[in-house]
Amino acid sequence: MGNFENLYQALQQVDGFIYPNEIELRWGILIVLYPYITGLVAGAFILASLNRVFNVKALNPIYEISLLASFSFLLVATMPLVAHLGRPDRFYEMLMTPHFTSAMAIFGFVYLWYLMVVLLLEIWFDYRRDIVLWSNEKKGPVKYIYKILTLGVFDISPKAVKWDEKIGYIITVVGIPSAFLLHGYVGFIFGSLKANPWWSSVLMPVVFLFSAMVSGISLVLFLYMVISWIRKQKLDMQCLDTIGKFLFYILIMDFTLEALDQVHRIYVSEESFDIISILMSKLFVTLTIMQVLLGTLVPVGILGFFQFHKPNEIIRKISYFLVSILVLVGIFFMRWNVVIGGQLFSKSFLGFTTYKASFFGAEGFGIAILLMAIPFGILAFMLWLLPPWKKTHE
């Protein structure tokens, strides 16, 4: 039998009336991580494609980091989803016998498309020449890893490399709408539930998309700075300023969309509005302070100031580092406010339940922290295997 201690505690803390089945908050911290990680994937990829497709040369230093970060997080994206299932042993059914009217079922295919067709192929074509070179230069077992990674194609004539370049470009072009699809789809999983007025919004996929870009760009900004410090390399200030500029614009768009969603709710004031306005006051710390103030307004203020006046490099570096962390934390709380916030109030619109996750247990914070740490481990391995700084650039 399960342990119901948490539920008995929650029962004591029910505020107003909730339906009897609503005491248990079904989707916890792991489902907060799911859109968070997927967003980082999509955002990092979109930043990479800015460099490649839109030819933003200043972003050259972070192209490979963005791709590898996107890949590392993508490998982990489904882990929280599977871990939270009541029957994780049946997870494969979602791919074997998908129910086509279900947004969640289709996600599996969107995910696989993105992993197999977009990211893996793009990384492979981008690194193909280097993999061939490394498979000749390296010694010991690593040599054979590279040999396998060549997939038996050793042609690195200028003609073949040109082809790689061309195909890589096409994949990136296909990749941009795919990244939009990937994270817009995650938004749709929530936005399409008419039972929940906090989620049910046509803007949800768009809001998720922009918040994904914001978080992915911040992740790459953060990683680029940390990796450079570890490698004791000088940071490319033009690259940092360019990332900062894009982050500034997309933060404003993201904030505008989310504000529009809220303003619309307030003005239209549907039957659910009373409960939602109480919900927003209950989410004061995670919504008003963490998401809006620290996660959005402070970064917008700092980055906006830099668009008009550029202080010296040290101040800018520290500020960019701070901004990247603030935005990453802010977007985490944005996911929190959507997922947890949407389950705090009763569908009767007459009361609230509470959420308290323990540290231990299958759906505790401990697992969540572990799941967040794994992609950084994967990324470290990928950077060792495919070091961007050892690539041959023409």
Added chain:
Amino acid sequence: MEKENTKVSSRRDFFKKSGAIAGGLLLVSMLDPLKQIKALAGEKPKGKGAWYGIGVDLEKCIGCGSCAKACKTENNVPKEPFFFRSWVEQYSVTANGVVKVQSPNGGVDGFKQPVLDKEIEKSFFIPKSCNHCAKSPCEQVCPVGATFISPDGVVLVDETYCIGCGYCVQACPYACRYLHPVKHTADKCTLCYHRIKKGLAPACITVCPTGAKIYGDLNDKNSDLVKFIKEHNCTVLKPHLNTKPKFFYNALKEEAE
């Protein structure tokens, strides 16, 4: 050439057959005598089989909680007060218009009036369970199709197939579903499918001391349920969500809609 001919003719056959099926369906739908009630239930015309629904006369419900209790026993629903296939809510409206709602342990143990007698304007009970919606959002969102609508209109979960993602729990506007703490799969009212298929009434209906709750075949114009819907001013919960519930309430007060 020959191959091409076969292709052409098989395509023509296909159109002919589908045309015949579509025409046939149209004809059957035009001849359907129960169209009105089905429209209320949001049902696309089905075959000749039963199409089950539930009705409750709230004027008869005394809030004894027998239905909620019987459901727990009959269906082996976990006894903890967090899991219900069937429950009862008590609404108390004061003279000032304040609405108090409660459902302690789903009404299984009965109710105590939370408002002083002199302050009460009106008080009533509402038994609830799965609405067996004809356009059920839970069935729509199930990623593996473990939730399905039976040919007789009952929304069921295949517990040997459910992956326990909880998407259906989120999608149900009426909070009728929970994740079973032992099976770790979604669970909900089955309208006592194991009983109705043997001609027995669902447990909640069998035990109701005032006969407030009935079930029946919406396809059968002589059924008690169809008569009940015709004779009373029935409504469903959250009709604006267009889930087309098949759980019909008589005398549902505005405070509870």
